[in-house]
Amino acid sequence: MWKIMEYIKKIVFSAFLLYGYNIIASNFNLVIPINVITVLLLTVLGAPGLFALVLFKITVL
Secondary structure, three states: OHHHHHHHHHHHHHHHHHHHHHHHHHHHOOOOOOOHHHHHHHHHHOHHHHHHHHHHHHHHO
16 A cells, blocks of 8 residues: 555656646746656656656757
């Protein structure tokens, strides 16, 4: 039961982290969509996952 709660906390934190990033990055047109894949990537990888998503967003554009 405790493991499930820890995963839920990480998922919620990752969603809020991505939302906060999008608020800041909207001025630079580097918004990353909040969906299941991006939230799960941030949940598993953490801050390096956010860095990887930003890097991917910059290189694709």
